[in-house]
Amino acid sequence: MSGFNADKLQKIDRRWLYVILIVSVAITLLVGKGTEIPVYPDDSSKDLYITLMNVPEDKPVFIQSDWTNSTRGESRGQMMALLRVLMSNNRKFVIYSMGDPQAPQVARDAIRMVNEERRKEGLDDFKSWEDYIELGNFPNAENSLNALGNNIRSAWGNRRRPDTTGVDRSVFESPVLANVQKVSDCGAYVVVTASSTIDFAVERISDKVNLNAMVTGVVGPTVLPYKRAGQVKGLAIGLKGVYDMEYMMKYGLNHQLEGGVIKVDYPQKPEVSLPPVPNGQTFGQGATNYLSLHIALGLMILAIILGNVGMFVGRKGGKK
Numbered sequence: 001m002s003g004f005n006a007d008k009l010q011k012i013d014r015r016w017l018y019v020i021l022i023v024s025v026a027i028t029l030l031v032g033k034g035t036e037i038p039v040y041p042d043d044s045s046k047d048l049y050i051t052l053m054n055v056p057e058d059k060p061v062f063i064q065s066d067w068t069n070s071t072r073g074e075s076r077g078q079m080m081a082l083l084r085v086l087m088s089n090n091r092k093f094v095i096y097s098m099g100d101p102q103a104p105q106v107a108r109d110a111i112r113m114v115n116e117e118r119r120k121e122g123l124d125d126f127k128s129w130e131d132y133i134e135l136g137n138f139p140n141a142e143n144s145l146n147a148l149g150n151n152i153r154s155a156w157g158n159r160r161r162p163d164t165t166g167v168d169r170s171v172f173e174s175p176v177l178a179n180v181q182k183v184s185d186c187g188a189y190v191v192v193t194a195s196s197t198i199d200f201a202v203e204r205i206s207d208k209v210n211l212n213a214m215v216t217g218v219v220g221p222t223v224l225p226y227k228r229a230g231q232v233k234g235l236a237i238g239l240k241g242v243y244d245m246e247y248m249m250k251y252g253l254n255h256q257l258e259g260g261v262i263k264v265d266y267p268q269k270p271e272v273s274l275p276p277v278p279n280g281q282t283f284g285q286g287a288t289n290y291l292s293l294h295i296a297l298g299l300m301i302l303a304i305i306l307g308n309v310g311m312f313v314g315r316k317g318g319k320k
Helices: 002-010 014-031 043-053 069-088 103-120 141-150 197-205 220-229 238-251 285-318
Strands: 061-065 093-097 132-137 160-162 168-170 188-193 211-215 234-237
Touching: 014 285, 043 069, 043 188, 043 211, 043 220, 043 234, 043 238, 061 069, 061 103, 069 103, 069 188, 069 211, 069 238, 069 285, 093 103, 103 132, 132 160, 141 197, 188 197, 197 211, 197 220, 211 220, 211 238, 220 234, 234 238, 238 285
Parallel strands: 061 093, 061 188, 093 132, 188 211, 211 234
Antiparallel strands: 160 168
16 A cells, blocks of 8 residues: 555646646736735845935936846836835836836836826825936946946936926936936946846946845846945845845834834844835735745745655665
8 A cells, every 4th residue: 555655645646736836826927916924034125125215305316127027026026115115205206217218117117006096095106207307217227337437427428217297308307316416426326137137237336336136036146246345235136135124114123113013123223114105005916926935935835745756655665
């Protein structure tokens, strides 16, 4: 009997495993939206949250958005979490791309989706020209970043956008960039990427700005040395980084909630105390996908255990 059981375990049709995986993940994505899972955010994610929550009111955030739909499972969640933090604190931003020509459109879509969330909650939209400026794509990240670091007014001087009346004007006439004379005038610089464009940003402008990054899980290990060296101040990596941000958006950092409970502490920086975001949605794509990831990993571990049990029992039965 043990030999029969071992043989059955070893010969499970892999197609059934794929069916179970697809069905389980699909159900989780459909009914598990915004599900909260207790988590301890990475220190690098905490540093990013500290940066974003402490952006001065009079300084815009520069967002270099270099991701496309090929990494939307991680990058879109990162972008939307970033936008929620900025919009909830009424911080202006400039957004542009230095990677794929498709990148500006997916960034516009993310802004639209967060604005739709805000409308459903009775909050004001973030408006182009007044609250943010979208500059499109700058080909050749290395040269574009070099120009940006040397003279921002020259690098962006030919970019024009319609104001609130529809008249095309220089982007430096907008409320977003009116007080910006050099790249260091930004409140923070955030690179959202799935590629090596973060390397160029570190090389060209890390000594001029408060540089931060939100990257995919694959790119994350290559950016960690920059974080340890202090060239990148805050860093969210992969899907875990998305959920870290959403979790802190809801519970704050070193912040006492009702009953004196602190859900997210940072023992290395006890002097820092930041509240949750004041308004808007917190849990989103990160929470949904993080739950699905746990389901998928759980099924994978179960399949590995069953396979090893079958192999062990089969070998033991063969020795008798």
